[in-house]
Amino acid sequence: MAGYSTIKGFTIQTIAGDPANPVEGQIWYNSSSNVLKGKALAASTGAWSSGGSLNLARQHLSGAGTQTAGLAFFGNADPPVTADTEKYDGSTWTEVNDGNTARYSATGCGTQTAALCMAGNSGTYTNIVEEYDGTSWAETGDLNAARFYPGACGTTTAALCAGGEGAPGPTIANSETFDGTTWTEGNNQNAALAGRGGAGTATAGLMFGGGPGSVGNTETYDGTCWAEVNNLNTGREKIAGFGVQTAGMAAGGSGSENETEFYNGTSWTEVADMAGSIPARTAAAAGTSLVSMVFGGGPPKSDATEEWNATGSAVVTFTSS
Numbered sequence: 001m002a003g004y005s006t007i008k009g010f011t012i013q014t015i016a017g018d019p020a021n022p023v024e025g026q027i028w029y030n031s032s033s034n035v036l037k038g039k040a041l042a043a044s045t046g047a048w049s050s051g052g053s054l055n056l057a058r059q060h061l062s063g064a065g066t067q068t069a070g071l072a073f074f075g076n077a078d079p080p081v082t083a084d085t086e087k088y089d090g091s092t093w094t095e096v097n098d099g100n101t102a103r104y105s106a107t108g109c110g111t112q113t114a115a116l117c118m119a120g121n122s123g124t125y126t127n128i129v130e131e132y133d134g135t136s137w138a139e140t141g142d143l144n145a146a147r148f149y150p151g152a153c154g155t156t157t158a159a160l161c162a163g164g165e166g167a168p169g170p171t172i173a174n175s176e177t178f179d180g181t182t183w184t185e186g187n188n189q190n191a192a193l194a195g196r197g198g199a200g201t202a203t204a205g206l207m208f209g210g211g212p213g214s215v216g217n218t219e220t221y222d223g224t225c226w227a228e229v230n231n232l233n234t235g236r237e238k239i240a241g242f243g244v245q246t247a248g249m250a251a252g253g254s255g256s257e258n259e260t261e262f263y264n265g266t267s268w269t270e271v272a273d274m275a276g277s278i279p280a281r282t283a284a285a286a287g288t289s290l291v292s293m294v295f296g297g298g299p300p301k302s303d304a305t306e307e308w309n310a311t312g313s314a315v316v317t318f319t320s321s
Contacts, residue, residue, distance in 0.1 A: 018030060035318070052305055056082065057298075059298030061076075061104070065287075068088075068089065072085070076301070081123075116130070120148060121148050131156055162176070163191075171211075193217060201244070214237050232268050237254050241285060243263075243287075248263040249261070252280025255281075257274075259273055277302075277304040283297030
């Protein structure tokens with residue numbers, strides 16, 4: 001394998017500490033702390049801008065993918081409840097094949113060509129899960145617990161679905177993981193909440209906010225156990241969430257429709273507000289903390305898309321993972 005100096009034409013600098021004024025893209029080895037560090041793009045600052053409009057305005061929808069390869073699916077077009085699916089190329093939404101069971105307040109994860117839609121309300125709360133392969137939706141293994149408005153993160157072969165409103169009855173703390181075929185119940189969250197935002201993976205998950213009561217509760221998941229961490233600055237529910245466990249984003253939500261917060265693995269910080277073109281309390285999201293988008297939402301139902309692009313930079317420590 002070619003070394004860094006062969007690829008880049010120079011070696012990595014070794015210094016006893018960090019450079020005084022590193023520039024974005026600079027990498028160095030800190031011999032005092034024995035770690036490889038660099039300055040990279042970060043979500044400490046950024047801006048929202050308008051993107052392309054959905055073909056079908058809707059709220060309580062789900063999403064997956066990235067800002068340039070996104071997927072919007074299912075939801076409530078007020079009326080009717082829909083299984084409509086659209087893909088995004090960074091500027092334009094295009095209708096593709098519908099799902100099988102129309103529903104709203106489901107949850108989603110994955111990519112534009114490999115996504116899951118889980119649970120939701122199809123007239124009754126459901127445990128149905130459908131998988132999208134880039135062309136068509138097909139039913140796959142059902143959740144153990146039917147629910148409405150859970151949080152989720154992960155991929156089609158390693159997903160996490162947690163919380164939601166039970167069927168029938170109050171909110172639940174139940175969490176389940178998916179291996180591509182079967183859902184397995186794991187340890188419950190500490191708080192039973194619905195309408196949570198989700199980010200991360202099935203073994204490094206982040207769930208935040210929720211209701212009833214529009215709370216700021218935030219929990220991390222390590223593949224086995226849930227741990228409470230620092231709360232959102234503004235409690236809310238029906239949040240659009242995206243990113244990873246150590247770089248998560250919360251956008252919108254009931255009572256705070258334009259507010260955006262960034263999680264750095266320890267605490268939440270308010271960053272730039274959304275532009276306000278979306279009533280983002282039942283919207284969906286796709287992407288990372290650096291490049292992402294939020295779309296749909298309401299009421300009233302919306303067809304708008306807002307795109308987030310980070311502009312800040314920060315010193316980061318590189319790890320083997």
